[in-house]
Amino acid sequence: MDAAALTDHLVAELGDAVTPVIEHDLLTATVAPGDWRRVAELLRTDPNLGFDYFEFLSGVDEEAEGLGVVLHLYSTGRRHHLQLRTIVPREGGVIPTVSDLWLGANWHERETAELFGITFEGHPHLVKLLLPNEFEGHPLRKEFALLSREAKPWPGAKEPE
Amino acid sequence: MGLVDKVELPQPIKFVFNWGRRYSLWVFNFGLACCAIEFIATSMARHDFIRLGVIPFAHGPRQADLLVVSGTLTDKMAPALKRLYDEMPEPKYVISFGSCSNCGGPYWDSYSVTKGVDQIIPVDVYVPGCPPRPEALLHGILELQKRIGSESLKQRYIDADSRPEPIVVDA
Numbered sequence: 001m002d003a004a005a006l007t008d009h010l011v012a013e014l015g016d017a018v019t020p021v022i023e024h025d026l027l028t029a030t031v032a033p034g035d036w037r038r039v040a041e042l043l044r045t046d047p048n049l050g051f052d053y054f055e056f057l058s059g060v061d062e063e064a065e066g067l068g069v070v071l072h073l074y075s076t077g078r079r080h081h082l083q084l085r086t087i088v089p090r091e092g093g094v095i096p097t098v099s100d101l102w103l104g105a106n107w108h109e110r111e112t113a114e115l116f117g118i119t120f121e122g123h124p125h126l127v128k129l130l131l132p133n134e135f136e137g138h139p140l141r142k143e144f145a146l147l148s149r150e151a152k153p154w155p156g157a158k159e160p161e
Numbered sequence: 162m163g164l165v166d167k168v169e170l171p172q173p174i175k176f177v178f179n180w181g182r183r184y185s186l187w188v189f190n191f192g193l194a195c196c197a198i199e200f201i202a203t204s205m206a207r208h209d210f211i212r213l214g215v216i217p218f219a220h221g222p223r224q225a226d227l228l229v230v231s232g233t234l235t236d237k238m239a240p241a242l243k244r245l246y247d248e249m250p251e252p253k254y255v256i257s258f259g260s261c262s263n264c265g266g267p268y269w270d271s272y273s274v275t276k277g278v279d280q281i282i283p284v285d286v287y288v289p290g291c292p293p294r295p296e297a298l299l300h301g302i303l304e305l306q307k308r309i310g311s312e313s314l315k316q317r318y319i320d321a322d323s324r325p326e327p328i329v330v331d332a
Contacts, residue, residue, distance in 0.1 A: 131273065132237045139272040148270040 001048075001080045003027040009049065013042060028083040036069075036086050037096035043073060043082065044101045050075045051082065054102030057109060059116035061142045067093050067116050071105075088118055090141075097123040115140040166318035175313070182226075182252070183309040184214030186302075189225035189249070191242060193232025196259035196292040200231045203295035215302055222248040227305075228282075229298075233261040233268060234275040246282040252317055254309070256301050257284045260291040267291065279327075286328045297330060304328045 001009065006027050007020040018039065019030040031039050043051040051073040060068035071084040088095055097120040099106040109120040110129040117138035120126055128135065137144055164170075170178060190200050203210050204217040211217070219225035222245045234242060246255070257278050260266030265276035278284060285308070288301040308328065 130237070135236075137272075144272065146270045146272060148265075148276070154270070 001078060003080075006049075006080055006082065013046070014039065026081060026083060028085060030085045030087075033086050033088050033093075033095050036084075037098070039084065040071070040096075040098045040101055043084070048078075050077045052076055054104040054108075057098070057105050057112060059112045059118060059140065061116070061140065062087060063142060066090055067118055067141075069095055069112065069118060071098065073102075093118045094121050095119070096121050099123055114138070117141065165314045167315070169313060169315050176310075178314070179310050179312060183306040185216065186214060186227045186254070186306075187216045187219040187225050188227040188229055189219045189222055189245070190217065191228060191230045191232075191245065193230070193234060193238065194259075194261060196231035196261065199292045199295055200229055200258060200298065203298045208295040208299060210299060210302060213299070213302055213306070222246075223250065225249050226252070227254045227256065229256045229258050230262040230278045231258040231292075233266070234278050234281070235273050236275050237273070239275050239281050242278065243281050252312075252314065254285045254305055255282055256286045256288060256298070256305065258288045258298060258301070259293055260289060263287050263289060283324050284327050285324065286330065288330045301328070301330045304330060 003022045003025050007022065010018050010020060010027075010029060014035075017031055017035045021028045021030070029039070043049050053074040053076050055072035055074055057069070057071045060070060062068045066087040066089050069086050069088065073082050073084065074080070086095065095118060097105070097109060099109055099120070100122075106124070107129055109123055110126060112118055113120055113123075113126055114128045114131050114135075115138055131139075165178075169175075190197060192200060202208060215227070222228070226249075228246060228249060230242065246253070255278075257263050261268060261274070262278045265271070265274050268274035269276060275281065286301045286305050288297050290297050305328065308325070
């Protein structure tokens with residue numbers, strides 16, 4: 001399916017729950033956090049969609065809007081691609097896990113959880129993946145203070161001498 | 162240790178002794194990033210640091226005399242480096258190879274990178290560059306060998322924690 005046909009199919013299945021945008025032949029479907037799990041299950045199990053390949057899951061700091069969660073999926077059988085997005089609140093953002101639908105999402109969710117501070121409900125082992133255990137804070141959030149930069153402004157803006 | 166830590170060796174014996182040590186440096190490469198590739202290039206046929214008596218790929222830290230930290234040390238990796246250094250037998254030397262291990266390099270403001278291995282272990286030679294060319298590492302090794310050549314082992318064993326000022330190789 002191309003992006004337009006994919007959009008029609010998703011809107012027919014989900015109605016208003018999904019906001020589709022097509023950019024560069026890539027369909028970006030934005031859903032509410034409450035619909036995240038339902039939509040993910042549909043994408044995985046609907047034989048017409050057949051998203052069997054998990055590409056990646058990550059977070060985006062959207063500042064005032066909250067924290068974005070981005071999931072990229074691909075169908076090896078039907079050769080189409082989709083980006084699923086949602087936004088959760090900055091504080092206490094919770095979203096259901098998709099790591100049982102795509103096993104590859106397991107580590108990506110752990111990474112997103114530690115770097116952005118989003119909880120993935122139902123994840124089997126949501127502990128830190130990359131950061132040391134004693135690390136405090138969520139370093140990919142924009143408000144995370146980099147101590148070196150507090151002491152000294154970024155020198156990259158200057159021409160090297 | 163025997164005699165060397167009790168008496169200063171006579172100059173000719175010291176010369177021969179240090180000559181032997183400086184030209185059989187078993188090196189352990191703690192390769193963490195792209196600098197490790199430059200280290201490997203230095204060990205291969207074109208630059209070939211074996212001709213300087215640097216013997217690459219010690220089987221483990223307990224068989225190594227020289228530790229080359231080449232690459233980006235993260236806070237999570239730092240305890241492993243410290244442990245590795247502690248496992249090496251005296252007399253041991255450390256070359257900090259590349260900007261990342263010298264001071265954090267391009268990751269100077271990162272939340273996860275250690276800003277210089279000298280926060281964890283004492284460093285004998287700093288080789289700057291991002292990554293430094295193999296010639297820079299050869300230069301660093303030569304400078305280190307010069308220092309080993311004139312070193313007093315007695316001094317080193319009596320006062321194991323004190324180190325002379327580290328050498329900084331000019332870029």
